[in-house]
Amino acid sequence: MARNKFDVDEDLETPFSFIHLKRLFGYVKPYKKKIMLTILIMLVASGANLIGPYLIKQAIDKEIPAGNVGGLSLLAGIYLGALIITGICMKYRIRMMAEIGQNVIKTIRKDLFTHIQSLSFSFYDNRPHGKILVRVVNYVNSLSDLLSNGLINLITDIFSLTVIIGFMFAIDVRLAIYAMIGFPLLAIVIFFIKNAQRKAWQDLSNKQSNMNAYIHESINGMKVTQAFAREEENKKIFEDVSKGYKKSWLKAVYIQFLLWPSIENISVLTVSFIYVAGISMIGQGVTVGALVAFVGYIWMFWTPISNIGNFYNAIINAMAYLERIFEMMDEKPTVLDNPRGKALHDIKGKVEFDHVEFGYEAGEKVLKNIHFTAEPGETIALVGATGSGKTSIVNLISRFYDLNGGKIKMDGVDIKTVTIPSLRRQMGIMLQDPFIFSGTIMDNIRYGRLDASDEEVVEAAKAVQAHSFIMTLQDGYETEVNERGTRLSAGQRQLISFARALLADPRILVLDEATSSIDTETELALQKGLSTLLAGRTSFIIAHRLSTIQSASRILFIEKGEIAEEGSHDELMTRKGQYWNLYTSQHSSLEVS
Numbered sequence: 001m002a003r004n005k006f007d008v009d010e011d012l013e014t015p016f017s018f019i020h021l022k023r024l025f026g027y028v029k030p031y032k033k034k035i036m037l038t039i040l041i042m043l044v045a046s047g048a049n050l051i052g053p054y055l056i057k058q059a060i061d062k063e064i065p066a067g068n069v070g071g072l073s074l075l076a077g078i079y080l081g082a083l084i085i086t087g088i089c090m091k092y093r094i095r096m097m098a099e100i101g102q103n104v105i106k107t108i109r110k111d112l113f114t115h116i117q118s119l120s121f122s123f124y125d126n127r128p129h130g131k132i133l134v135r136v137v138n139y140v141n142s143l144s145d146l147l148s149n150g151l152i153n154l155i156t157d158i159f160s161l162t163v164i165i166g167f168m169f170a171i172d173v174r175l176a177i178y179a180m181i182g183f184p185l186l187a188i189v190i191f192f193i194k195n196a197q198r199k200a201w202q203d204l205s206n207k208q209s210n211m212n213a214y215i216h217e218s219i220n221g222m223k224v225t226q227a228f229a230r231e232e233e234n235k236k237i238f239e240d241v242s243k244g245y246k247k248s249w250l251k252a253v254y255i256q257f258l259l260w261p262s263i264e265n266i267s268v269l270t271v272s273f274i275y276v277a278g279i280s281m282i283g284q285g286v287t288v289g290a291l292v293a294f295v296g297y298i299w300m301f302w303t304p305i306s307n308i309g310n311f312y313n314a315i316i317n318a319m320a321y322l323e324r325i326f327e328m329m330d331e332k333p334t335v336l337d338n339p340r341g342k343a344l345h346d347i348k349g350k351v352e353f354d355h356v357e358f359g360y361e362a363g364e365k366v367l368k369n370i371h372f373t374a375e376p377g378e379t380i381a382l383v384g385a386t387g388s389g390k391t392s393i394v395n396l397i398s399r400f401y402d403l404n405g406g407k408i409k410m411d412g413v414d415i416k417t418v419t420i421p422s423l424r425r426q427m428g429i430m431l432q433d434p435f436i437f438s439g440t441i442m443d444n445i446r447y448g449r450l451d452a453s454d455e456e457v458v459e460a461a462k463a464v465q466a467h468s469f470i471m472t473l474q475d476g477y478e479t480e481v482n483e484r485g486t487r488l489s490a491g492q493r494q495l496i497s498f499a500r501a502l503l504a505d506p507r508i509l510v511l512d513e514a515t516s517s518i519d520t521e522t523e524l525a526l527q528k529g530l531s532t533l534l535a536g537r538t539s540f541i542i543a544h545r546l547s548t549i550q551s552a553s554r555i556l557f558i559e560k561g562e563i564a565e566e567g568s569h570d571e572l573m574t575r576k577g578q579y580w581n582l583y584t585s586q587h588s589s590l591e592v593s
């Protein structure tokens with residue numbers, strides 16, 4: 001998928017093919033036995049239901065003229081029994097199909113969720129998250145009707161249709177042939193509706209996705225919206241997005257509902273025609289009972305046709321969702337795990353950047369010829385202007401993106417040749433925007449290593465100076481925090497994610513602006529605790545506040561994607577180059593303030 005935003009419809013990169021339907025039925029396959037049983041029960045039900053008009057014919061033509069009350073009572077009893085059997089079977093069908101439908105939906109959703117977890121950063125960079133959400137939640141839900149009812153109905157309807165046609169031909173061949181005149185008319189209607197309906201539902205799925213993306217973005221950005229008093233503008237944008245959705249919904253439903261009245265009209269037309277033809281044929285081999293029964297069957301005859309029409313509608317509608325669901329399932333991670341890759345052994349922590357080139361988009365160069373080696377235990381600081389490429393460098397160490405040129409080696413092993421989980425397990429990463437999950441503080445820190453004991457969690461928190469603030473919270477480590485940690489301050493969120501990274505006990509530590517929101521006093525204490533924890537680990541520290549990285553083994557000054565200067569703080573200060581410039585300007589502004 002190309003880059004996309006909330007007001008842009010997504011192009012469908014793979015055209016619809018019936019393979020999608022086949023794939024969907026692949027999900028239904030495990031329930032084959034239950035489905036067969038349900039079909040069998042439904043066949044009994046429709047058989048019982050279909051006997052009605054035949055019993056009426058018998059009553060009108062035989063028992064009533066003969067005044068046979070016993071015979072009539074028997075027919076009435078059989079009819080009642082048939083209705084009871086139909087009712088019981090229907091109840092079973094509804095329960096079974098709802099269960100099977102929901103199980104299938106659960107499996108599709110699980111597969112989709114598992115798959116999106118495997119997708120690379122670039123997938124999330126390129127599209128609004130609301131558009132991902134709508135596929136996993138709404139589109140999958142939309143398949144429910146098709147799965148719960150469609151399939152079984154189709155089979156039982158085809159069965160009913162065959163039996164009804166059989167009864168009709170048994171009653172009178174000429175009338176049965178007349179009854180078929182509606183078919184060509186129906187075929188013409190379907191032919192004209194089909195393409196328009198498919199397009200309309202594709203458009204509807206796009207507009208639904210756009211609306212979801214906008215709502216999702218608005219909720220995420222609500223604080224900024226309110227801070228800048230942008231509510232009115234946002235309301236207008238939402239109204240536009242919502243209007244687009246309403247318009248496409250009305251169009252889709254309008255086209256969809258063309259089919260049902262068409263079937264109704266054709267059936268009424270056929271019945272009228274049969275009455276006219278049948279009445280003129282009474283006495284010429286057609287009895288009144290036969291005509292009444294025949295008309296009864298014609299009404300019944302159009303019910304399964306109408307159901308098949310609805311099934312057809314459901315398939316067309318589901319196609320619009322299915323193609324999006326499977327498109328996402330087929331999305332390949334841009335960073336692929338090497339199928340022949342071995343697990344990376346426990347490393348000492350040597351990291352080599354060997355003439356690395358990188359860009360997020362084809363043809364764009366964000367990093368140029370990055371070449372350096374970090375020995376085990378060294379602390380490498382990355383400094384430089386905003387957008388110069390520091391985060392991009394550290395992202396490459398964890399293979400969040402693949403390189404356009406050069407190599408990154410860990411203890412001499414090219415990271416592209418090892419499995420991604422074995423690589424990432426050796427890293428502790430503290431991203432620029434630390435993410436807090438909903439749950440307790442304890443859970444959030446333990447995210448770094450799920451088998452860590454409570455004591456280890458507390459120890460990590462103490463090391464990063466998070467313990468004291470955690471203990472001031474109402475329930476200490478058991479305090480529940482919201483998604484994104486909205487109940488915590490930015491500095492507190494950083495401390496928690498710091499503890500999380502340390503708990504993983506990684507060989508390599510990446511701290512991207514890890515201390516930008518922490519006050520100087522806490523930071524000083526943190527540095528002390530860290531110096532013991534950093535010992536023996538290779539670490540990469542990105543910091544705008546240069547006072548925090550003076551003790552680093554080496555400082556790389558990054559400018560426009562290249563290493564402009566490299567050396568220790570003292571070396572770079574004596575060189576009086578760009579680092580010196582930056583340092584002295586920060587220092588003098590601090591002195592002024």
Ligand SMILES: Nc1ncnc2c1ncn2[C@@H]1O[C@H](COP(=O)(O)OP(=O)(O)OP(=O)(O)O)[C@@H](O)[C@H]1O
Pocket residue numbers: 125360361366384385386387388389390391392393
């Ligand atoms: N996901 C992305 N997709 C496309 N371009 C990106 C992406 N992330 C960063 N860039 C671009 O790559 C360049 C380097 O960005 P990077 O985040 O590495 O800079 P940085 O030095 O870490 O900046 P800062 O100090 O502001 O964090 C910038 O021009 C930025 O616009």
